[in-house]
Amino acid sequence: MRVVVWRELLVAMRRRSDIGTVLLFFVIVVSLFPLGIGADPDKLRVLAPGIIWVAALLSSMLSLGRLFAADYADGTLEQMLLGAAPLGATAAAKAFAHWLVSGLPLVAIAPLLALQYDLPAGLYGMLALSLLLGTPVLSLIGGIGAALTLGVRGGGVLLALLVLPLYVPVLVMGAGSVEMASAGLGGQGQLLILGAMLIVAAAFAPWATAAALRISSE
Amino acid sequence: MLEAADLACERGGRKLFHRMSFCVANGDTVRITGANGSGKTSLLRILCGLLEPTQGEVRWNGARIQSLREEYARNIVYLGHAPAVKDELTGAENLRAACALAGVAVSAAQLRDALAHFGVPGDKAVRQLSQGQRRRAALARLVVSGAAPVWLLDEPFTALDAGAAQLTRALLGEHAQRGGSVVYTTHQPVDLRDSRVIEL
Numbered sequence: 001m002r003v004v005v006w007r008e009l010l011v012a013m014r015r016r017s018d019i020g021t022v023l024l025f026f027v028i029v030v031s032l033f034p035l036g037i038g039a040d041p042d043k044l045r046v047l048a049p050g051i052i053w054v055a056a057l058l059s060s061m062l063s064l065g066r067l068f069a070a071d072y073a074d075g076t077l078e079q080m081l082l083g084a085a086p087l088g089a090t091a092a093a094k095a096f097a098h099w100l101v102s103g104l105p106l107v108a109i110a111p112l113l114a115l116q117y118d119l120p121a122g123l124y125g126m127l128a129l130s131l132l133l134g135t136p137v138l139s140l141i142g143g144i145g146a147a148l149t150l151g152v153r154g155g156g157v158l159l160a161l162l163v164l165p166l167y168v169p170v171l172v173m174g175a176g177s178v179e180m181a182s183a184g185l186g187g188q189g190q191l192l193i194l195g196a197m198l199i200v201a202a203a204f205a206p207w208a209t210a211a212a213l214r215i216s217s218e
Numbered sequence: 219m220l221e222a223a224d225l226a227c228e229r230g231g232r233k234l235f236h237r238m239s240f241c242v243a244n245g246d247t248v249r250i251t252g253a254n255g256s257g258k259t260s261l262l263r264i265l266c267g268l269l270e271p272t273q274g275e276v277r278w279n280g281a282r283i284q285s286l287r288e289e290y291a292r293n294i295v296y297l298g299h300a301p302a303v304k305d306e307l308t309g310a311e312n313l314r315a316a317c318a319l320a321g322v323a324v325s326a327a328q329l330r331d332a333l334a335h336f337g338v339p340g341d342k343a344v345r346q347l348s349q350g351q352r353r354r355a356a357l358a359r360l361v362v363s364g365a366a367p368v369w370l371l372d373e374p375f376t377a378l379d380a381g382a383a384q385l386t387r388a389l390l391g392e393h394a395q396r397g398g399s400v401v402y403t404t405h406q407p408v409d410l411r412d413s414r415v416i417e418l
Contacts, residue, residue, distance in 0.1 A: 003318035007304065007311075014306040014343070075300025081268060082291045084321025218269050 001085060001093045008097030011070075018066070022102045023109065026059040030113045041118045048117035049127065049178035056106050056131060056174075057167050060138040063102040064163065065156050067094060067146040068213065077217060087213065092206035095136075095143045103135035119182075126181045133194040134174040140198075140205035141166050147212035170197060219243050219279060220265065220368055220399060226273035227260050234260055235418055236273070242399045244367065247390065247410055250403045252418030258403040259299065259372055261418065265401060266296040266370050292321050294368040301356035303344050309333050309355045310340035316359050324362050332361035336385060350377045357382070360389050369393060371402040383408075 012019055033051050034044055071077040080090045110131055111124040119127070145163035149155035177190035219241060226236035234257030242248055250258045263269035265276055267283045267290060276283045283290045303312040310329055317324045324332075333340045336354040344352055357374065369390070375383050387410055390400050394411075 003315055007307070007315045010311065011304055011306045070304075073300070074304060075298050075302035076304060078268060078296065078298050078300070079302045079316060079319055082266060082294065082296055083319045084288055084292050085319075086288055090319075 001089050004080070004090055004093035005097045005100075008094065009100065012097075012101045018063070019101055019105065022059050022063045023105050025062055026055050026106055027109065027113060029055040029058065030110075031116060034116050044117040045119060045182070048114055048119055049123075049175040049182070051117075052110055052114060052127065053131075053134075053171050053175040053178075056110070056135060057138065057164070057171055059106060060102060060135060061142060061160060061163060061167075063098065064142040064146045064159060067098055067143060068150050069146075072150050072217070077213070081213065081217060087210035088206040091143060091147070091209035091213065092140075092202070095139045095206065095209070098143070099136045099139040103139055106135060107131045123178055123182055126187055127178050130174045130177045130187075130191060130194060133191060133198055134170045137170050137194070137197050137201045138167060140201040141170075143209040144205055144212055147209045147216060150213070150216040152216075170194070173197070220401075221277040221280075222265065222274070223277065224274035225261070225264060225271045225276070227257055227264060227269075228272045229257070229260060238274070238416075240414070240416060242368070242401055244397045244399060245394050246399045246413040247394045248399070248401045248414045248416060249408075249410070249412045250401065250416045250418065251405075256418040258418055261416075262296070262370050262372050262401065262403060263298075266294055267291070268296075293366055294370055295320070295360065295363045295366045296370045296372075297356055297359070297374060298372050301352045303352055303355050305345040306343060308341050308343055309338045309347075309358070312344060312355060313358055313362075317362060320359075320363070320366075322362060322365065328362050332358045335361050336382060350379060350382065353377045354382050357386055357389075360386070360393075364393065364396065364398070367398050369398065369400045369402075371400065373403055373405070375404050375406050375408060 030052055037043060068077060081087060083090055107128055111128050114124060114127055142163050145159050148162065149159045152158060173190045173194045177187040180187035180190060221241050223239055225238040227234045250261060252258050260269060264271045278286055278290050310333060313329050313332060330340060336358045338351060338355045338358055344355060374386055378386065387408060390410060394400055
């Protein structure tokens with residue numbers, strides 16, 4: 001378990017450009033909207049949670065294709081399948097490492113980007129919190145899709161078609177929590193549901209990923 | 219003891235082999251030969267549990283390997299076609315990760331010795347190494363895997379120079395002598411005392 005995370009982080013550190021691309025994509029997508037919509041603070045304030053969440057969804061998906069592809073190509077996936085730890089645990093470690101590398105940076109930078117949307121001061125924390133709970137779910141669910149589309153030609157598009165619909169509940173709850181909070185209704189309910197989603201995904205997604213990996217590596 | 223019972227394999231609608239039964243006892247060295255595409259790799263992948271046979275089953279000490287999973291995995295070392303090393307990591311880091319993944323505890327000194335045994339620079343990223351050196355980095359795992367009774371090696375001698383091939387041969391010989399079993403495929407004539415040759 002630890003060794004998988006350690007290796008993933010080490011590889012990511014030596015390929016920093018990969019992390020940079022995902023983060024930069026997020027920054028650019030979020031920054032494009034104010035430019036396109038115009039500088040009307042009222043309009044931007046309403047749109048901010050949805051836009052930032054959709055951008056987070058897309059950038060998390062952008063890096064999914066690489067989740068298992070390199071392991072598949074260089075043979076390390078076979079070694080994981082034959083590892084001493086249950087494959088589900090290894091898959092969970094992979095998803096966790098993916099989140100550390102491509103989810104956590106988004107959580108950190110999102111409040112800064114939200115400045116462009118002139119969010120009320122109280123909402124920055126809410127936005128970061130909803131992303132903190134939601135982005136791990138994206139990595140966990142995405143792992144299933146990445147495992148299923150492994151070795152498939154044109155897998156990238158297929159992966160998007162497969163995974164994006166599954167991201168919808170996370171998007172609705174994530175953006176919803178910030179919207180609720182901005183309407184003065186708290187938004188804790190949505191956060192709790194996001195938390196519940198995280199727990200369910202953490203418990204089941206790695207095993208689904210493991211089963212998918214066994215199928216696609218045959 | 220590893221047992222293959224009535225194995226059949228079909229890939230892409232083509233029958234590769236059927237009614238294949240054999241035993242690999244402790245101390246056995248089994249060579250699998252055959253033309254390209256005859257199913258050598260498939261047979262090895264079936265033996266290690268990566269591939270489900272179309273028919274038949276593989277048993278480890280009497281139990282189906284599919285039901286043993288990790289327990290069986292701890293007893294084998296499988297080295298496939300791809301060297302299973304990460305380009306971004308150094309030889310030492312790769313070996314450390316491979317051993318930890320396989321549940322083998324190794325000290326830093328053992329890692330160093332294993333890499334030195336095959337003459338792999340431990341502190342250079344694998345990306346900078348040649349094809350043969352990558353292969354050596356992968357094979358270095360065998361030096362510290364003596365405790366695993368079954369070695370399943372897919373073309374271990376490809377891309378190796380005479381020196382490395384000699385080292386590998388010696389390792390396989392030692393393993394069989396201490397009571398381990400080796401199943402390997404090869405195209406090259408290798409001077410190993412095979413207990414059996416399986417022709418596909």
